[in-house]
Amino acid sequence: MSAHSPRRKRSPWTILVAIVLTAVVGFPIYWMLNTALSSQRVLYTEPQPLLPQLGNWEELADDLDGVPVVSMLSNSAIIAIGTTVLTILLATLCAYALSRYRFHGRGLVSFLLFSTQMVPQAVFLIPIYALFLGLGLVNNLWGLVLVNAAFALPVSTFIIKVGMDGIPYELEEAARVDNSPPLGTLTAVLLPLVLPSIAAAAVLAFFAGWGEFMYAATFVTGREMWPASVGLSVLAEQPSSSMPAIMTVATLFAAPAVVFFLLVQRHIVSGLTAGAVKG
Incomplete structure (x- = not known):
């Protein structure tokens, strides 16, 4: 008999709740990062995209200058x-x-x-x-x-x-x-x-x-x-x-x-x- 107690199997509901809570807690962090990578023009003229835009490095560097x-x-x-x-x-x-x-x-x-x-x-x-x-x-x-x-x-x-x-x-x-x-x-x-x-x-x-x-x-x-x-x-x-x-x-x-x-x-x-x- 093994000296270690068997690991209890997690129910699908427990996993689902953990995923939902992780998404709820992590979404503000994701949205903050997404906003940081978005263009200023896009943020104020168009709906913000769900996926980060990676072509904003030059504009971001200018904004952070100084x-x-x-x-x-x-x-x-x-x-x-x-x-x-x-x-x-x-x-x-x-x-x-x-x-x-x-x-x-x-x-x-x-x-x-x-x-x-x-x-x-x-x-x-x-x-x-x-x-x-x-x-x-x-x-x-x-x-x-x-x-x-x-x-x-x-x-x-x-x-x-x-x-x-x-x-x-x-x-x-x-x-x-x-x-x-x-x-x-x-x-x-x-x-x-x-x-x-x-x-x-x-x-x-x-x-x-x-x-x-x-x-x-x-x-x-x-x-x-x-x-x-x-x-x-x-x-x-x-x-x-x-x-x-x-x-x-x-x-x-x-x-x-x-x-x-x-x-x-x-x-x-x-x-x-x-x-x-x-x-």
């Missing part, structure tokens, strides 16, 4: 990657302390940490701006990394902590018998076991940094420092901007986030549901 697409995407990448790295580093250490150490006020620390999610981010806009103005972090990408990491930290800490709570203490005790220091135990024993939780937290942090708009539009004034979210907004507000050019930038802006999600999607569900089942 738009710092590479610079905007690079700035967004710096913010997103910086936010993800800083968030995961701090959230892992914070989750380890809350999960493995017993100290007075631990419940209060957890409450204060997660109570920040009860207040809209816009409430903190003016105080953070005044603070960053004094620290010289206005019109600075690293300031956006700090503010996005601060807002992504509580949820990421909770996700990683739940994963650590499901790991038996006996594994750490065995490491301590071998004279492993706490940091060594964390990196060598716990981290490999909570990688799904870290991947789920990394996705949330990356999306928070990649899609940053409110603080970037307020703190960043130089055109060369615009992330793609702000640059796309400014491009869409200009009357001279063509719809294909706007949709091209939007497609390039959405693509990295989709790729990053696909790379770590295997770990997301297991990371978000870690500790949900006990037994």
Whole structure:
């Protein structure tokens, strides 16, 4: 008898529903790409064709002339990657302390940490701006990394902590018998076991940094420092901007986030549901 349980056969209705949902969710992305490849004349004088028109490259290049697409995407990448790295580093250490150490006020620390999610981010806009103005972090990408990491930290800490709570203490005790220091135990024993939780937290942090708009539009004034979210907004507000050019930038802006999600999607569900089942 095989050690693996037989894979359950999917019904035709399940497959049909999956196809319909995929088409509904994917159609806006397809239409965005189709619009980016269409001619401006076709969009405003004729019904938009269902199939992308591939002969619009010269017109599209002229429409995007002067738009710092590479610079905007690079700035967004710096913010997103910086936010993800800083968030995961701090959230892992914070989750380890809350999960493995017993100290007075631990419940209060957890409450204060997660109570920040009860207040809209816009409430903190003016105080953070005044603070960053004094620290010289206005019109600075690293300031956006700090503010996005601060807002992504509580949820990421909770996700990683739940994963650590499901790991038996006996594994750490065995490491301590071998004279492993706490940091060594964390990196060598716990981290490999909570990688799904870290991947789920990394996705949330990356999306928070990649899609940053409110603080970037307020703190960043130089055109060369615009992330793609702000640059796309400014491009869409200009009357001279063509719809294909706007949709091209939007497609390039959405693509990295989709790729990053696909790379770590295997770990997301297991990371978000870690500790949900006990037994």
